[in-house]
Amino acid sequence: MDVVSPELNSLLPDEIMDTEAIAMEEELPAEHLAAPPQPEPDPPQVPMETEVPEIVSLCPATTSMQMTSTSSDAQSSTSSGTQLLLAPSGLIAGTTTTTTTTTSAKTLTQNLPKISSVTVPANHQLIINKVAGAPAADGKSPGTAVLKPEGQKLLVAGLSKTGQPIMLALPHTWNKPATTQGAGDAKGQPTQIKMVTTVGKPVIAVSSASQLMGTSTTLQAQQLKTLQLTKKPPVSTAGPMITKLIITKALNNKGLSSPASVAPVVTGRVVTQSTPVTPPRTITIGETVSTVPQNTSGNSKVAISPLKSPSKLTVVSVASQSPNSPQKSVTLPLNVALGQQILTVQQSAATSPAKAGTSQSTAQTVKPVQTVGGVGTSQFKTIIPLTTPPNVQQIQVPGSRFHYVRLVTATTGSSTVQSGSSTSTNPSIQPAKPVMMNAAVRMSVPIVPAQTVKQVVPKPLTSAAQVVTTSQTPQRLIMPATHLPQIQPNLTNLPPGTVLAPAHGSGNMGYAVLPAPYVTQIPQPAFVTLTSSSTFSTATPIQTQARLSLNGYCDCFANGEFCNNCNCVNCFNNLDHESERLKAIKACLDRNPVAFKPKIGKGKEGESDRRHSKGCNCKKSGCLKNYCECYEAKIMCSSICKCMGCKNFEESPERKTLMHLADAAEVRVQQQTAAKTKLSSQISDLLTRTTPAVTSGGGKLPYTFVTKEVAEATCDCLLEQAEQAELTNQPQAVAERLILEEFGRCLRRIISFAGKAKTDCPINC
DNA sequence: GAGTTTGAAACT
DNA sequence: CAGTTTCAAACTC
Numbered sequence: 148m149d150v151v152s153p154e155l156n157s158l159l160p161d162e163i164m165d166t167e168a169i170a171m172e173e174e175l176p177a178e179h180l181a182a183p184p185q186p187e188p189d190p191p192q193v194p195m196e197t198e199v200p201e202i203v204s205l206c207p208a209t210t211s212m213q214m215t216s217t218s219s220d221a222q223s224s225t226s227s228g229t230q231l232l233l234a235p236s237g238l239i240a241g242t243t244t245t246t247t248t249t250t251s252a253k254t255l256t257q258n259l260p261k262i263s264s265v266t267v268p269a270n271h272q273l274i275i276n277k278v279a280g281a282p283a284a285d286g287k288s289p290g291t292a293v294l295k296p297e298g299q300k301l302l303v304a305g306l307s308k309t310g311q312p313i314m315l316a317l318p319h320t321w322n323k324p325a326t327t328q329g330a331g332d333a334k335g336q337p338t339q340i341k342m343v344t345t346v347g348k349p350v351i352a353v354s355s356a357s358q359l360m361g362t363s364t365t366l367q368a369q370q371l372k373t374l375q376l377t378k379k380p381p382v383s384t385a386g387p388m389i390t391k392l393i394i395t396k397a398l399n400n401k402g403l404s405s406p407a408s409v410a411p412v413v414t415g416r417v418v419t420q421s422t423p424v425t426p427p428r429t430i431t432i433g434e435t436v437s438t439v440p441q442n443t444s445g446n447s448k449v450a451i452s453p454l455k456s457p458s459k460l461t462v463v464s465v466a467s468q469s470p471n472s473p474q475k476s477v478t479l480p481l482n483v484a485l486g487q488q489i490l491t492v493q494q495s496a497a498t499s500p501a502k503a504g505t506s507q508s509t510a511q512t513v514k515p516v517q518t519v520g521g522v523g524t525s526q527f528k529t530i531i532p533l534t535t536p537p538n539v540q541q542i543q544v545p546g547s548r549f550h551y552v553r554l555v556t557a558t559t560g561s562s563t564v565q566s567g568s569s570t571s572t573n574p575s576i577q578p579a580k581p582v583m584m585n586a587a588v589r590m591s592v593p594i595v596p597a598q599t600v601k602q603v604v605p606k607p608l609t610s611a612a613q614v615v616t617t618s619q620t621p622q623r624l625i626m627p628a629t630h631l632p633q634i635q636p637n638l639t640n641l642p643p644g645t646v647l648a649p650a651h652g653s654g655n656m657g658y659a660v661l662p663a664p665y666v667t668q669i670p671q672p673a674f675v676t677l678t679s680s681s682t683f684s685t686a687t688p689i690q691t692q693a694r695l696s697l698n699g700y701c702d703c704f705a706n707g708e709f710c711n712n713c714n715c716v717n718c719f720n721n722l723d724h725e726s727e728r729l730k731a732i733k734a735c736l737d738r739n740p741v742a743f744k745p746k747i748g749k750g751k752e753g754e755s756d757r758r759h760s761k762g763c764n765c766k767k768s769g770c771l772k773n774y775c776e777c778y779e780a781k782i783m784c785s786s787i788c789k790c791m792g793c794k795n796f797e798e799s800p801e802r803k804t805l806m807h808l809a810d811a812a813e814v815r816v817q818q819q820t821a822a823k824t825k826l827s828s829q830i831s832d833l834l835t836r837t838t839p840a841v842t843s844g845g846g847k848l849p850y851t852f853v854t855k856e857v858a859e860a861t862c863d864c865l866l867e868q869a870e871q872a873e874l875t876n877q878p879q880a881v882a883e884r885l886i887l888e889e890f891g892r893c894l895r896r897i898i899s900f901a902g903k904a905k906t907d908c909p910i911n912c
Numbered sequence: 913g914a915g916t917t918t919g920a921a922a923c924t
Numbered sequence: 925c926a927g928t929t930t931c932a933a934a935c936t937c
Contacts, residue, residue: 700920700932702932702933705921738921738922742921765918766918767917768917768934773935774935775918775919776919779934
């Protein structure tokens, strides 16, 4: 079924729709770590999947994101991806039993490298050593890195609460970045992935290869746990490259055995994000675990390092609607998080597992979002699994940073099905929840800008996903009006940057990703549009005035955000002009594929080593004014800058002086502000207190002598006192005391004058 | 607050 | 790819 109407397709950037454009094989030749013994033609790639340069899905259950759909039109496979399954051999059979029907997944399981040993250190890390001689090392393509039999290690961290280890499959391509690193330990040493799950700041490190830039993990209640890792190879490579490692953990609810009794099977998929030149690559690692139905996952949190991206992402899973078929694996594409960092993953218990699938029409309440480790909540992204996953469709726009989620929640049974031609023909949709066209409302939700990662998420083609495509409408959240009272409050409560991602297949859970501006800007009433009014003004040409708000000059637009509280005039960068906005986005991406990527990226060193992605081009400012983007970002210019007369480098005395002065000025301003605030409150309080005490005199009250002039003079005295204290380097406590003493003297003088005035002129002079 | 400067992005 | 134009923010007065 089509998720995007042809009209909409025309509006979307090429990166979105042109699945052929991003052929991962070009730069990242498909490498099957566990290649089938016999050369097998790759199945036709699904458009959205092909956008992913490399998709590795080893675990059938977890690959449902791309392959769960069993309908005839379901996506075929992810064969192009490198695949490596690192799991005890005996567990492999269990994985095949779960769900997947794709051939690639089966073949993968047949050729999984065997793990020779599993080491569980005390720090919740699991090291898996691959057995030598794994069939994966054939080296299908020239660029293929080969797992070294002797030491390919996979370090899995963060054992789930149930004790199930999360294992990461490490495709041999993982080593590729290492080869280009130039580090001494790049070659010859076993590649090791470390995944340390700490509440505060998760760290995922890949030894000897590259540095991970960030991670994001989403756990789908009861059924899946996905983890995204972002890896960035050394800068020395041709261009910035970011690899995302997605770990998907599928939990089999029916499993009654103890958590420890069943070993998890891991599949992996790695997405490598790179510059336009370098196609992204994705590794997804999934884990199929039989667990106790109730919350095996509990509230597992995976903190992810807040890396370069200022936007952070919080992942919160909500109780899913009970799947009718627990065995059905539900995979949730987590790459919706894009470049955003996921800080928290909260996995909630399933509500009612035994509930019949057909009755799950009502949206369940979204659990409160839990945010961990961040201050600027406005920048946090939240992934909240929705309870109506079958009705959630996610459309991601690779490279565009914009991701769209279409939610089609179940409506009443009497509701009629959408007008679209595609859905009615699909028999699989019939049992699914029909969407009332007249009553349904749609919500437009452009999703989080992928700042660093070219998103690769297959179109949700599952039968459950309802297509209410009214031709020109862009990707939207579609919800029945009757459910809005339930859903909207949830959305309202969502922290900015909520991520709603769909569940596929039997999907019991959906996620939505909403950037903060999208949530905050759009008033809820405006957020919902009746589908009946499908006349979305797509034909409206972008007028001159509109262009002003939709070109790169607008920071909001450049940041992939809606304008909010801006001073723009005739702004088109809002939901009311979605089509125009999409056109503008497309135009921008056509001109510059990385137009929506953050300018400040990560350097080759640690996280703190940020640097401008393109470098500045300053000529007159010496890179010591805010004209310079590097200086503005408080980073030093790098070798890629083309500035002239640059003084923004480490040893620059001008820079040091400037920084020192700036710091001193800032401190001074803060102190003065604090002092003023405190004194102001004290004066106000004092005047309030003195009011009743002096009213009996019949004369002019003392505080009436505190005229504006007197108050200003008093403040001058106090400020002078503060400055003197500062100049003499008095401690703050002493300074405050001096100021208060001065204030006391001023007050006594005022009172004294008031008394004199009353004496001299008892009759209200 | 108006005018100038500046550099990024768009445009050619 | 280089030069020019446009634009909005930074900066100055």
